[in-house]
Amino acid sequence: MVEQTLCIIKPDAVERNLIGKILQMIEGADLKIKALKMLHLNKKQAEGFYEVHKEKPFFDSLTNYMSSGPIVVAVLEGEDAIKRYRELMGATNPKEAKQGTIRNQFALDVEKNSVHGSDSPENAVKEIAYFFDKLEVL
Ligand code: CMP
Numbered sequence: 001m002v003e004q005t006l007c008i009i010k011p012d013a014v015e016r017n018l019i020g021k022i023l024q025m026i027e028g029a030d031l032k033i034k035a036l037k038m039l040h041l042n043k044k045q046a047e048g049f050y051e052v053h054k055e056k057p058f059f060d061s062l063t064n065y066m067s068s069g070p071i072v073v074a075v076l077e078g079e080d081a082i083k084r085y086r087e088l089m090g091a092t093n094p095k096e097a098k099q100g101t102i103r104n105q106f107a108l109d110v111e112k113n114s115v116h117g118s119d120s121p122e123n124a125v126k127e128i129a130y131f132f133d134k135l136e137v138l
Contacts, residue, residue, distance in 0.1 A: 001079070001080065001114055002077065002078065002079055002081070002101075003077070003079075003080065003081040003082050003121060003124065004034065004047070004075050004077045004120045004128060004137070005015055005075070005076050005077075005081045005082045005085050005117055005118045005126035005128075006073065006074075006075060006076075006116070006117070006124055006128050006131065007074040007075075007076050007085065007112065007115065007117055008071055008072070008073050008074075008115065008116035008117075009022050009023075009028065009071060009072040009073075009074075009114070009115055010065075010066065010112070010113070010115060010116060011016060011065065011066065011068050011069035011070065011112075011115040012065075012069055012073070012107075012113075012114055013037075013068050013106055013110055013113035013115065014069060014071060014072060014111055016106075017062070018057070018106055018114065019049065019072055020067040021106075022102055022114070022115060023074075025088065025102055026074075026076060026085070026088065027029070029084065029085075030078060031072050031078045031081055031084065031085060031088075031098050032076065032077045032078055033075070033078065034074075034075040034076065034077045034137050034138045035074060035075040035128075035132050035136050035137040035138065036072065036073075036074045036075075037072070037073055037074075037131075037132075037136075038070055038071070038072050038133075039070065039071060039073065040067075040069065040070045040071070041054055041066055041067045041071065042067055043063055043064065043067045044068040045067070045135070046062075046063040046064075046067040046124055047059075047063045048105060048130070049066070049127070049130055050062060050066070058111065059105060061111060063110060065068075065111055065112065066117045068078050073131045073132075075136055076090075077134060080119055082120065082121060085117045086117050086119065087101070088101060088102060088108060089102050089103055089115050089116075089117050090102060090103035090104050090107075091103065092110060092113060093109075093110045093113075094107035094108070094109065094110070094113055102114060102115050
């Protein structure tokens with residue numbers, strides 16, 4: 001089934017000039033970029049995006065980090081896109097991410113893990129709508 005998923009290139013990766021390399025890996029994996037923009041979240045906006053994690057011990061640190069610098073958000077589309085993009089990202093903890101994945105190559109640690117991807121069709125719809133207006137997604 002053709003799906004859309006939300007991708008975030010996080011502050012650690014933008015800071016290290018990795019936007020191009022990460023987008024190249026995404027396009028190389030046959031995922032189509034349907035929307036793309038750069039923004040700098042404030043703390044409240046980061047808290048809103050990660051609301052599902054608000055009870056987690058890392059919530060404050062995560063939302064400080066996600067509002068610490070610019071990010072790139074994108075909508076990716078393709079057959080089975082949610083699962084395929086998660087495979088391309090690799091495990092949340094880069095120590096567990098397989099060779100050839102984005103996090104294996106670029107992530108610094110479990111928090112500064114370079115990229116985010118939606119984990120289910122329901123969350124993909126919510127996450128895309130958090131950043132993009134209907135008219136912005138091609
Ligand atoms: P992400 O896929 O964006 O989903 C939630 C984020 O929380 C995750 O990537 C990491 O950036 C961060 N995260 C997950 N687990 C931990 C953890 N144990 N400690 C700190 N940050 C975490």
